[in-house]
Amino acid sequence: MGEGGGEEVAEEKVTDISLKELAKKLEEFAKARDWEKYHSPRNLLLAMVGEVGELSEIFQWKGEVDKGLPNWEESDKEHLGEELSDVLLYLVRLADICGIDLGDVATKKIVKNSIKYPPKIC
Numbered sequence: 784m785g786e787g788g789g790e791e792v793a794e795e796k797v798t799d800i801s802l803k804e805l806a807k808k809l810e811e812f813a814k815a816r817d818w819e820k821y822h823s824p825r826n827l828l829l830a831m832v833g834e835v836g837e838l839s840e841i842f843q844w845k846g847e848v849d850k851g852l853p854n855w856e857e858s859d860k861e862h863l864g865e866e867l868s869d870v871l872l873y874l875v876r877l878a879d880i881c882g883i884d885l886g887d888v889a890t891k892k893i894v895k896n897s898i899k900y901p902p903k904i905c
């Protein structure tokens with residue numbers, strides 16, 4: 784998605800993109816298709832949960848999986864990346880539609896977590 788919602792092929796590896804930039808791209812994507820009317824908080828939440836289900840299916844019945852997925856086919860890793868992306872994108876869009884600055888609140892939550900679970904006690 785480019786400026787104004789125009790499509791662009793993401794051939795180059797994107798190494799650094801912010802949550803705000805993703806939210807902007809998703810807004811442009813929805814605007815260009817007149818899909819803003821579908822992107823209500825509840826719809827986005829349900830869509831995200833559906834994608835969590837698709838993500839879960841990838842791991843279903845596999846037993847424990849080694850970190851880094853050393854024995855997986857490249858196509859399976861690619862599929863995993865797509866499902867992770869769907870979950871992330873709906874989450875980012877949901878937060879944006881709700882007026883929540885996800886980067887800010889997530890950073891603050893990490894601080895809160897570190898106070899709740901101090902390193903020496905764990």
Ligand SMILES: Nc1ccn([C@H]2C[C@H](O)[C@@H](COP(=O)(O)OP(=O)(O)OP(=O)(O)O)O2)c(=O)n1
Nearest residue numbers: 809812813818821834837868869870872873876
């Ligand atoms: N109303 C919609 C529909 C889709 N998308 C975007 C967000 C997701 O990243 C992706 C989801 O697309 P699909 O519903 O086609 O789901 P999948 O990509 O998982 O396809 P499939 O369910 O066929 O595996 O498209 C969106 O923003 N708003």
